[in-house]
Amino acid sequence: MHSIKGIGASAGISIAKAYCLEEPALKIEKTVIENTESELKRFQDAVNHSELELQKIKEHAHQELGADKAEIFEAHLLVLNDPELITPVKEKIKNESMNAEGAIKEIADMFVSMFEQMENDYMKERAADIRDVTKRVIAHLLCVSVPNLSLVSEEVVIVAEDLTPSDTAQLNRQYVKGFTTNIGGRTSHSAIMARSMEIPAVVGAKVVTQEIENGALIIVDGIDGNVIVNPSSEVVKEYEKKKAQFEEQKAEWAKLVNESTISADGYHVELAANIGTPDDVRGVLENGGEGVGLYRTEFLYMGRNQLPTEEEQFEAYRTVLERMEGKPVVVRTLDIGGDKELPYLDLPKEMNPFLGFRALRLCLEMQDMFRTQLRALLRASMYGNLKIMFPMVATLDEFRQAKTILLEEKEKLKSAGSTISDDIEIGIMVEIPSTAVTADLFAKEVDFFSIGTNDLIQYTMAADRMNERVSYLYQPYSPAILRLVKMVIDAAHNEGKWVGMCGEMAGDEVAIPILLGLGLDEFSMSATTILQARSQISKLSRVEVSNVIEQILNMKSAQEVEELIKRKFLT
Numbered sequence: 001m002h003s004i005k006g007i008g009a010s011a012g013i014s015i016a017k018a019y020c021l022e023e024p025a026l027k028i029e030k031t032v033i034e035n036t037e038s039e040l041k042r043f044q045d046a047v048n049h050s051e052l053e054l055q056k057i058k059e060h061a062h063q064e065l066g067a068d069k070a071e072i073f074e075a076h077l078l079v080l081n082d083p084e085l086i087t088p089v090k091e092k093i094k095n096e097s098m099n100a101e102g103a104i105k106e107i108a109d110m111f112v113s114m115f116e117q118m119e120n121d122y123m124k125e126r127a128a129d130i131r132d133v134t135k136r137v138i139a140h141l142l143c144v145s146v147p148n149l150s151l152v153s154e155e156v157v158i159v160a161e162d163l164t165p166s167d168t169a170q171l172n173r174q175y176v177k178g179f180t181t182n183i184g185g186r187t188s189h190s191a192i193m194a195r196s197m198e199i200p201a202v203v204g205a206k207v208v209t210q211e212i213e214n215g216a217l218i219i220v221d222g223i224d225g226n227v228i229v230n231p232s233s234e235v236v237k238e239y240e241k242k243k244a245q246f247e248e249q250k251a252e253w254a255k256l257v258n259e260s261t262i263s264a265d266g267y268h269v270e271l272a273a274n275i276g277t278p279d280d281v282r283g284v285l286e287n288g289g290e291g292v293g294l295y296r297t298e299f300l301y302m303g304r305n306q307l308p309t310e311e312e313q314f315e316a317y318r319t320v321l322e323r324m325e326g327k328p329v330v331v332r333t334l335d336i337g338g339d340k341e342l343p344y345l346d347l348p349k350e351m352n353p354f355l356g357f358r359a360l361r362l363c364l365e366m367q368d369m370f371r372t373q374l375r376a377l378l379r380a381s382m383y384g385n386l387k388i389m390f391p392m393v394a395t396l397d398e399f400r401q402a403k404t405i406l407l408e409e410k411e412k413l414k415s416a417g418s419t420i421s422d423d424i425e426i427g428i429m430v431e432i433p434s435t436a437v438t439a440d441l442f443a444k445e446v447d448f449f450s451i452g453t454n455d456l457i458q459y460t461m462a463a464d465r466m467n468e469r470v471s472y473l474y475q476p477y478s479p480a481i482l483r484l485v486k487m488v489i490d491a492a493h494n495e496g497k498w499v500g501m502c503g504e505m506a507g508d509e510v511a512i513p514i515l516l517g518l519g520l521d522e523f524s525m526s527a528t529t530i531l532q533a534r535s536q537i538s539k540l541s542r543v544e545v546s547n548v549i550e551q552i553l554n555m556k557s558a559q560e561v562e563e564l565i566k567r568k569f570l571t
């Protein structure tokens with residue numbers, strides 16, 4: 001027996017035999033061909049064949065996983081028919097007499113490495129889509145069959161290098177009890193699919209394909225991110241118990257879906273969700289979200305060749321507002337730059353993109369683009385409870401400029417006869433230390449704050465949020481961060497304003513008691529964490545936590561804070 005550490009991507013325990021998914025051996029040789037016409041036809045046949053297969057997988061995904069997950073395959077079909085991918089392949093065949101498999105591999109590799117270099121999860125997923133689609137076409141060109149997981153007919157745990165979206169969509173929940181992969185992270189496609197299918201999964205476990213043999217008994221512990229190979233009967237018993245406890249806990253959380261979030265001593269807070277697309281609203285409602293605390297609008301602008309039109313944006317905002325049926329929806333204006341690039345804006349490369357021309361800074365200069373987004377938002381305001389939030393605000397003057405532009409667009413729309421809500425709250429993200437320490441000044445002018453700890457921590461500790469080597473400095477429980485959070489909450493409350501948090505910290509079980517004790521009004525997190533957080537808060541007494549806040553703020557390290565919280569408030 002031995003265990004392999006990975007990343008828990010979907011909570012739960014599964015115990016079953018390993019099914020090692022063999023990657024099809026695609027040996028690609030680049031050759032010179034003589035008859036380019038017949039090679040072009042061979043390529044087109046492989047594309048057509050792949051299209052038929054993808055249509056079938058899409059239907060299966062639609063039945064098993066619902067319409068929004070099936071959309072991944074709509075995206076794959078678009079990739080398959082994308083002239084930006086297909087035309088250069090045909091040109092290579094025609095102009096360089098290259099064989100079809102060589103040509104598609106070369107073009108796909110170029111796109112994949114371009115997208116993967118972008119420090120951005122969304123673009124990395126686009127790279128995964130291209131890899132998945134081209135692998136299928138190449139398999140057809142080489143007459144190699146792509147494994148079909150829908151044929152699994154006994155209870156197994158899948159062990160694979162990685163699971164592509166098409167692999168996961170073919171999984172049959174009746175038999176596939178869990179999976180583990182060498183690569184991937186919490187936000188990779190396979191991880192997202194596992195969570196929505198409620199299949200326990202451990203990803204990024206590096207060596208599972210080398211160390212696990214087909215048919216071996218394994219335990220996938222998606223709660224703690226462990227894979228246990230050939231467990232003894234005692235260990236199996238231990239995990240069966242852990243599994244039963246988890247199921248019990250889940251059933252308890254599920255009861256809270258229509259409840260409001262109230263602490264043991266009767267204090268109410270709001271639990272909202274972070275979303276990236278209108279489709280994400282379904283998950284928010286299924287998990288009992290009381291609102292959307294952060295709608296990251298940049299996804300509307302990414303993975304395309306030009307800016308989205310006002311109409312396209314209006315449709316997206318309206319859809320979210322309507323689907324949320326009057327619950328609050330905080331829409332953040334474009335937060336591009338840093339790790340999120342828009343190639344079509346053609347901005348010059350910067351030495352320090354995280355400290356550079358990004359988010360509101362860029363919007364205040366590229367005003368046409370900004371005004372288009374604001375108009376779309378204002379027009380959508382009649383369809384629900386809209387709140388508008390500006391990202392990366394560093395000075396009061398930036399906030400005032402942005403607000404002036406918003407009010408100008410509102411007046412213009414009104415004079416042109418549009419009806420715009422008069423109750424739109426206008427707030428800011430607090431994610432730059434200068435804004436946190438002068439929150440008292442901002443609080444007089446904004447309607448609300450939402451603390452963006454993902455950036456606030458990186459800017460306060462001067463530690464890149466994506467750099468593994470300095471990740472030890474990325475300390476949400478550091479007294480430095482907690483003091484800033486307290487300053488922001490107190491400043492807002494002194495002016496009678498509400499304050500939320502939409503960084504990852506808001507859903508962190510160690511941070512939750514502290515934030516409750518500090519008086520945070522709204523916690524915005526990934527939808528799947530909401531019920532767990534609601535259950536946790538219902539057992540906490542706000543007064544009890546607030547009694548130790550003074551002590552916490554004077555501790556010498558993040559570790560001391562964590563230990564105290566675990567000892568006193570986590571069971």
Ligand SMILES: C=C(OP(=O)(O)O)C(=O)O
Nearest residue numbers: 431452453454455502503
């Ligand atoms: C929520 C935040 O925004 P993003 O992660 O999109 O930068 C943050 O900075 O905390």
Ligand SMILES: [Mg+2]
Nearest residue numbers: 431452454455
């Ligand atoms: Mg941010």
